[in-house]
Amino acid sequence: MRITLRKLIFWPHLISGIIAGVVIAIMSITGVAIAFEHQLLDWADRDSRQVQVPAPDAARLPIDELLARVRAARPEAQPSGVTVYPEPTAAVLVSTGRSSGVYVNPYTGEVRDQGAQGWRKFFHVMEEWHRWLGAQGDNRAMGRAITGVCNAAFLFLAITGLYLWWPRKWTMKTVRPTLWFRGGLRGKARDFNWHNVIGFWSLPVLIVLTATGMVISYKWASDLVFTITGNTPPATQGPPSAAPVKVPPPLEGAKPLGLDALFTEARKQAPAWENISVRMGGGPRGNAPQGRGPQGQGPQALAFSIRETGAWPLFASTQVSLDPFTGQVLRRETFADNNLGRRLRTWMRFLHTGEALGWMGQLVAAIASLGSVLLVWTGFALSWRRFFPRRQARASASEEASTTTEQSEPTA
Structure with missing residues (x-):
């Protein structure tokens, strides 16, 4: 043959x-x-994500207060991240795991399940x-x-x-x-x-x-x-993550800023933002002690991920690391910077x-x-x-x- x-x-x-x-x-x-x-x-x-604005000039609750409401309403859940949206009628998303979370009314603090x-x-x-x-x-x-x-x-x-x-x-x-x-x-x-x-x-x-x-x-x-x-290939499998950002030693007795102040600084990095997320696993408001990283490793920068309107590629985002005590931008990295x-x-x-x-x-x-x-x-x-x-x-x-x-x- x-x-x-x-x-x-x-x-x-x-x-x-x-x-x-x-x-x-x-x-x-x-x-x-x-x-x-x-x-x-x-x-x-769509229904859980939408909220009613009480009045045109209604004040929003601080994000730290929203996290406290989540902990009170869901004691078994540990907040691991927060995502805010620019629309006044949009709820705040508080992540409680890899694919789980709750929506919080920014005006009343009402916690809603997904x-x-x-x-x-x-x-x-x-x-x-x-x-x-x-x-x-x-x-x-x-x-x-x-x-x-x-x-x-x-x-x-x-x-x-x-x-x-x-x-x-x-x-x-x-x-x-x-x-x-x-x-x-x-x-x-x-x-x-x-x-x-x-x-x-x-x-x-x-x-x-x-x-x-x-x-x-x-x-x-x-x-x-x-x-x-x-x-040089990264040490771990999967999409490479950014190297940790060192935080300058804070002044004696300094306390971390509120999340609202840090979100305000993050917004300045991308005026046309679509949503802003922050990871809290090892920062001052995560599982670690106030102002310290995991197992007392020292202050940890808060990493914000900013999605911009009309960005290209569609999945691109800007990564901003802030000093949790001063709000100083320690690192800013866009997709093009990689x-x-x-x-x-x-x-x-x-x-x-x-x-x-x-x-x-x-x-x-x-x-x-x-x-x-x-x-x-x-x-x-x-x-x-x-x-x-x-x-x-x-x-x-x-x-x-x-x-x-x-x-x-x-x-x-």
């Missing part, structure tokens, strides 16, 4: 698809499910299956390893699929059947047509989704982004979800993910017919004979 390059590529393509197909389908289905998570949750929270708890649980489950195949606890490492390998297999399938699709001769007759769906087809011909058409149109997006997934899954892939751009490796790594994080290009990018990513589910289905169907052709032939012959017999039987 003559071995050609096409056969050498086809069989690894086929075997990889069979082995990784189920996991690829799970990641694709869950990817579609969580494609518009943020928009749906924002829509579900809406659509059922939707939040649904998205949480979908994310667990997308990342770890639903594994819990110590089993998550195994689940993450499996999804990482299957994502790499999907990238291999996309690249080899392009070669297998590539026509030997570029003519309208050879290209047309693989560029659009053909009507009247059944069985193997239909599956082959669907597999090629969906693969062709989804290929550019799927390569981006799987390649960026590799960067998210593997530290060596993330480090490679920095290495090829001539930058080195090329860090900028590319951040782009890849948001290209993976499509958010880098807004809702249109999310829609394209969702459609491509849905197409990959059909690629798995048609790929399995074609593989079944390849490995079990005789059984299908006998079944078809049996059905044909049965139909002939029924048609020849006399009617009552």
Whole structure:
């Protein structure tokens, strides 16, 4: 039997698809499910996020007072961050965990739960299956390893699929059947047509989704982004975080400023701000003692993240670190200030979800993910017919004979 390059590529393509197909389908289905998570949750929270302004000149409660109201209303919850919005009718969001929080009326201090708890649980489950195949606890490492390998297999399938699709001769007759769906087809011909058409149109997006997934899954892939751009890779996996900012020793007896004063200083750094968030995990108002960092490590700067209206990229933000005792700006860093490796790594994080290009990018990513589910289905169907052709032939012959017999039987 003559071995050609096409056969050498086809069989690894086929075997990889069979082995990784189920996991690829799970990641694709869950990817579609969580494609518009943020928009749906924002829509579900629309009532909780809106407040009534008592009067045009109504005074807002201090943010420290709002945090005290949250602690009183939710003793089991520890505030970990605050997000404020410029609209007078917008509530203040107080984060109490990675994906949990409450809304607080800035005029009355009323604490409101986030809406659509059922939707939040649904998205949480979908994310667990997308990342770890639903594994819990110590089993998550195994689940993450499996999804990482299957994502790499999907990238291999996309690249080899392009070669297998590539026509030997570029003519309208050879290209047309693989560029659009053909009507009247059944069985193997239909599956082959669907597999090629969906693969062709989804290929550019799927390569981006799987390649960026590799960067998210593997530290060596993330480090490679920095290495090829001539930058030193960060020590930890994931999007790089800014180095800690040292705070000058405060004067004897100095006390931290109120959060309102610090937010006022942060607003000056970006007049056209869309929202401003502050992390409080290790600052004066987090779990640490007043004015001290974790385990008495000394004063910690408060890091503010500022999203600006009309910013580009859409996910860009300005990071401002303030001295909690004086309000002095200790560091100000925009997206453009980052080195090329860090900028590319951040782009890849948001290209993976499509958010880098807004809702249109999310829609394209969702459609491509849905197409990959059909690629798995048609790929399995074609593989079944390849490995079990005789059984299908006998079944078809049996059905044909049965139909002939029924048609020849006399009617009552």
